[in-house]
Amino acid sequence: MPLYQLKQNLVQQIKPSSFKNERELQRLFEENLEALLGVRFVASEFTTGDRQRGRIDTLGLDEDGTPVIIEYKKSSKENVINQGLFYLDWLVDHKGDFALAAQDALGKDVEIDWASPRLILVAESFSEYDKYAVNRIGANIQLWTYRKYGEGHLFLDSIFSNTSQTDLKKSKSSTLLSTDEDDEKEETITYTTDDHLQDKPNELKIMFDAFRERVFALNADGDILEKASKIYVSYKHGKNFCEVAFLANSMKIWLDIPFSEIDDPNKLCRDVSKVGHHGTGHTETKLSNLSEIDSVMYLVEQSYRQTL
Numbered sequence: 001m002p003l004y005q006l007k008q009n010l011v012q013q014i015k016p017s018s019f020k021n022e023r024e025l026q027r028l029f030e031e032n033l034e035a036l037l038g039v040r041f042v043a044s045e046f047t048t049g050d051r052q053r054g055r056i057d058t059l060g061l062d063e064d065g066t067p068v069i070i071e072y073k074k075s076s077k078e079n080v081i082n083q084g085l086f087y088l089d090w091l092v093d094h095k096g097d098f099a100l101a102a103q104d105a106l107g108k109d110v111e112i113d114w115a116s117p118r119l120i121l122v123a124e125s126f127s128e129y130d131k132y133a134v135n136r137i138g139a140n141i142q143l144w145t146y147r148k149y150g151e152g153h154l155f156l157d158s159i160f161s162n163t164s165q166t167d168l169k170k171s172k173s174s175t176l177l178s179t180d181e182d183d184e185k186e187e188t189i190t191y192t193t194d195d196h197l198q199d200k201p202n203e204l205k206i207m208f209d210a211f212r213e214r215v216f217a218l219n220a221d222g223d224i225l226e227k228a229s230k231i232y233v234s235y236k237h238g239k240n241f242c243e244v245a246f247l248a249n250s251m252k253i254w255l256d257i258p259f260s261e262i263d264d265p266n267k268l269c270r271d272v273s274k275v276g277h278h279g280t281g282h283t284e285t286k287l288s289n290l291s292e293i294d295s296v297m298y299l300v301e302q303s304y305r306q307t308l
Helices: 022-031 033-037 080-093 095-106 128-137 193-197 202-216 290-305
Strands: 003-007 010-014 039-047 055-062 067-073 118-123 141-149 153-161 172-180 183-191 225-228 233-237 239-246 251-255 283-287
Touching: 022 033, 022 039, 022 055, 022 067, 033 039, 033 055, 033 067, 039 095, 055 080, 055 095, 067 080, 080 095, 080 118, 080 128, 080 141, 128 141, 128 153, 193 202, 193 225, 193 239, 202 239, 202 251, 202 290, 239 290, 251 290, 283 290
Parallel strands: 067 118, 118 141
Antiparallel strands: 003 010, 039 055, 055 067, 141 153, 172 183, 225 233, 233 239, 239 251, 251 283
16 A cells, blocks of 8 residues: 655655564564554563473453454464464463463453453465455454554554454453462353343433444444443454443443544543543543434544544
8 A cells, every 4th residue: 555745735655664574573563562452561472381382472461351462474474373373272271371471561450351362463464365264263363464664654454353243242251360279260250242231221222232333334344343341341443442331321431532632522522531430441421312323423433543
């Protein structure tokens, strides 16, 4: 994709460039992981031990507490998919190792959701065969392509995610690890969107269905993901762009866009960056009636477009 710089109504093409090596690419991502992918950094070059002998490029934890493995390839010819799947299987079998690394990096109180660990693969390009393969595999895999322009521009594009609207009713679970007499125990708590709507009035359920339909309509490729957690339901395109919590007769919505940057002609938002709130976004709004949905979706779309 050509990239142009505009100067006084004249265009000048910025020529594509490349990273010196894979490590330079990895270092750039790790230093800007939250801004690029919405993932908190946990560890770099994480060893999988003597028996399985491997090094995971980057370990992270996304906004909703899901473990993330990120693998980078400077060349599209390298078989990054098989390598990533190997590490994803290792991660599921070594939850304790990841939990300790996450606690060291992010604090002892960090929450980890083991419902569906993610694998993010980053390369200059992927073939149609690659996309077909990850679609058939069925794991939570995302493909991202990048292109560097000159020394000061990076284009990043999410080209595939195998989780779509057909997965909305799948259970979401959190695993809490505790030690009792040196035995590791697991307690699994499952959350779904239906849990959040239980005992809510039909008017609220109808309003949420309309909201959800409009959210997914923002992306015709089906790349928007929905995830239910204990407190809210989040919507993600690469990274979160909004979270929804259900009140008695309305929906509280947090938008992952700075309050200073949002266009809010109807004054429906408030800045909650300095007050306690549950969502990952710091701009808060509310949907109380179907008649407000156009105005609220105008705000949601602005937050979504920041993920493009």
